[in-house]
Amino acid sequence: MALTESNMLPLGAALPDFSLPDSRTGKTVANTDYAGTPVMVVFMCNHCPFVVHLLDGLAAAARDFQAQGVSVLAISSNDVSTHPADSPERMAELAQEHGFDFPYAFDESQAIARAFDAACTPDFYLFDSCGKLVYRGQFDGARPGNAVFVTGEDLRAAVDALVAGATISSSQKPSIGCSIKWRAVG
Numbered sequence: 709m710a711l712t713e714s715n716m717l718p719l720g721a722a723l724p725d726f727s728l729p730d731s732r733t734g735k736t737v738a739n740t741d742y743a744g745t746p747v748m749v750v751f752m753c754n755h756c757p758f759v760v761h762l763l764d765g766l767a768a769a770a771r772d773f774q775a776q777g778v779s780v781l782a783i784s785s786n787d788v789s790t791h792p793a794d795s796p797e798r799m800a801e802l803a804q805e806h807g808f809d810f811p812y813a814f815d816e817s818q819a820i821a822r823a824f825d826a827a828c829t830p831d832f833y834l835f836d837s838c839g840k841l842v843y844r845g846q847f848d849g850a851r852p853g854n855a856v857f858v859t860g861e862d863l864r865a866a867v868d869a870l871v872a873g874a875t876i877s878s879s880q881k882p883s884i885g886c887s888i889k890w891r892a893v894g
Contacts, residue, residue: 712828714882716844723747723839724823728783728813731799737781737811744837746870747779748863751821751831751888753786754802755793757852758885759830765858766830766847767806772864776871778834780810785821786829786889794889821888828885834866834876842870845880 727738750766752759759766770780782803786794796814803812815821824833834843843866850856862881869876 711884712887713884714831714845715825715827716880716882717825717833717841719841719844719878721841723749723835723841724820726813726815726820726823728815728820729796730811731784731796731814732803732808732812737813739839742779742781742835743839745777745779746837746867747781747835748773748867749781749783749824749833749835751783751785751824751826751829753784753791753794753829753886753889754798755791756829756886758828761852762830762847762850762858762860763802763806765850765860767808769847769860769864770808770810773867774810776867778867778871782808782810782812783815783820783826784812784829785815785818785826787818787891788816789891791889818888818891826888828883828887830885831883831888832863834863834870836870842866842876843880846883849881851884 730737788795848861850858
């Protein structure tokens with residue numbers, strides 16, 4: 709399995725415009741839904757072993773973030789013609805299985821992944837209440853097979869600092885995972 713790192717969108721970048729269907733409800737979720745509130749966005753998918761490795765930790769962290777006033781949004785941009793396990797129907801099943809109480813949106817056109825400069829699954833982005841990027845990178849140092857416990861410590865530290873009004877370190881490590889499964893061009 710080839711490893712792909714985050715592209716590390718520049719800090720201060722604006723939350724991109726988007727409007728996507730939530731696989732759980734069929735309702736549209738848009739960037740404007742998060743106006744005036746911090747939001748953590750994760751690009752993920754159902755089949756990636758790096759995502760599967762941290763799913764329970766992600767669901768727990770998402771509950772904690774929401775309790776702190778930080779919205780959560782998951783997006784899958786994988787090409788379902790080559791990766792049917794990442795279809796919206798399967799996304800909804802995974803969301804229910806892991807108790808997601810946040811949108812898990814499907815980016816069929818892959819335009820939103822490109823707008824975020826997303827590269828891998830998982831790929832995390834934290835935006836402040838003004839819609840400016842304050843953190844991008846890894847959940848924590850856990851990877852399948854490396855014996856590091858899933859804690860979410862890197863992302864949790866950024867969220868805690870954001871909520872407290874403290875400075876978030878600009879020394880951030882890229883996420884590592886499977887590449888987004890882009891549609892063939894041509």
